[in-house]
Amino acid sequence: MTGTVGGIGSAFERWRERHLRVLMLAPTLLILAGLTLFPTVYMFTAAVQKVSPDPDVPREFIGLGNFARILADPELHVAVKNTVVFTSIAVTLEFLLGLGLALLFDKYIRRLNFLKTILLVPMMIPPIAVALTWKLIYQPQFGVLNELMFRLGLPSQAWAGDVNLAMGTIIAADVWEWTPFIFLLMLAGLASLPSEPYEAAQVDGASAWRQFWDLTVPFLKPVIAIALILRIMDALRLFDLVFILTVGGPAGATETLSLYVFKVAFTFVDIGYAAAISLVILFVTIGFSTWFIKRMRLAD
Numbered sequence: 001m002t003g004t005v006g007g008i009g010s011a012f013e014r015w016r017e018r019h020l021r022v023l024m025l026a027p028t029l030l031i032l033a034g035l036t037l038f039p040t041v042y043m044f045t046a047a048v049q050k051v052s053p054d055p056d057v058p059r060e061f062i063g064l065g066n067f068a069r070i071l072a073d074p075e076l077h078v079a080v081k082n083t084v085v086f087t088s089i090a091v092t093l094e095f096l097l098g099l100g101l102a103l104l105f106d107k108y109i110r111r112l113n114f115l116k117t118i119l120l121v122p123m124m125i126p127p128i129a130v131a132l133t134w135k136l137i138y139q140p141q142f143g144v145l146n147e148l149m150f151r152l153g154l155p156s157q158a159w160a161g162d163v164n165l166a167m168g169t170i171i172a173a174d175v176w177e178w179t180p181f182i183f184l185l186m187l188a189g190l191a192s193l194p195s196e197p198y199e200a201a202q203v204d205g206a207s208a209w210r211q212f213w214d215l216t217v218p219f220l221k222p223v224i225a226i227a228l229i230l231r232i233m234d235a236l237r238l239f240d241l242v243f244i245l246t247v248g249g250p251a252g253a254t255e256t257l258s259l260y261v262f263k264v265a266f267t268f269v270d271i272g273y274a275a276a277i278s279l280v281i282l283f284v285t286i287g288f289s290t291w292f293i294k295r296m297r298l299a300d
Contacts (some may be wrong), residue, residue, distance in 0.1 A: 086235065091228065095182055130177050167253060237281075
C-alpha cells in the first residue's frame with residue numbers, strides 16, 4: 001500500500017514539474033485571450049450590424065452594408081490618401097536617415113556611445129509627450145520655430161494650421177521620433193556582418209559604393225525587411241501625433257485612417273461602420289505585409 005501511494009505521489013510530482021510552467025502562465029494567458037478575443041469577436045459582429053447609440057434599440061443585421069459604404073465615403077478616401085502620403089514620405093525619410101546614421105557610426109564613431117544614447121532619446125519618450133513637445137515648438141505666437149524664423153528675418157508661419165504645411169509638421173515630428181528605431185536596427189545589423197567578404201572586396205579593388213551595394217545591402221535585407229514592415233504598420237495606424245497637433249485639420253489635410261475611425265466611432269457614434277473600416281485596414285495591412293515579405297525573399 002505504501003508503495004502504491006509513493007508511486008502516485010511521484011507520478012503527481014512528475015506531472016506537476018512538466019505542467020508547472022503552463023499552470024503558472026494560465027491566468028495571464030486567459031486574461032490576454034479575453035482582452036484579445038472579445039474585442040475581435042465584437043468587431044466582426046458589429047461590422048455586419050447597424051449598431052444604434054441607444055442601448056434600448058436592438059441591433060439590425062445588414063450584412064455587407066457597412067462595407068459598401070466604404071466605397072462611397074469621400075472623407076474616408078481623403079483619409080486613405082493622407083495616410084498613404086504620410087506613410088510613404090515618413091518611412092522613406094526615417095529609413096534613409098537611420099541607415100545613413102548607422103553607417104556613419106559603424107565606420108567612424110564606434111566609440112562615442114554617449115552620442116548613440118542621445119540619438120535614441122526621442123524613441124524612449126512617450127508618444128504623447130513627443131506630440132505635446134512638438135505642439136509647443138509649432139505654437140504660432142511663442143513657439144521655438146517661429147522665434148527662430150523671426151531671428152532669421154523670415155515671416156512666422158502657422159505651421160500646424162496651414163493646409164500646405166500641416167502634413168509636413170506631422171512628418172517632421174514622426175521622423176524625429178522614429179528615426180532612432182531604424183538607426184538601432186540598422187546598427188545592430190551592421191555589427192553582425194561578416195568581415196571576410198569585405199576584405200576580399202578590398203583586395204579586388206572594389207570601391208566603397210560597390211561594397212555597400214553588392215555586400216552590405218544584400219546582407220542587411222532581412223533587417224531592412226523587419227524595420228520597414230514594423231514602421232509601415234505603425235505609421236498606418238498613426239493617431240496620437242495627429243490628434244494632438246492638428247486634430248485632422250486644417251480642412252482634413254492631416255486626417256488619417258485611425259483618426260477617422262475614432263471620429264466615426266466616438267463622434268458620430270457609428271460603431272458598425274467604424275468596425276467595418278477597421279477590419280478592412282486590418283486585412284489590407286496583413287495582405288501588404290505578406291506581399292512585402294515574399295518580395296524581399298524573392299529578391300534574395
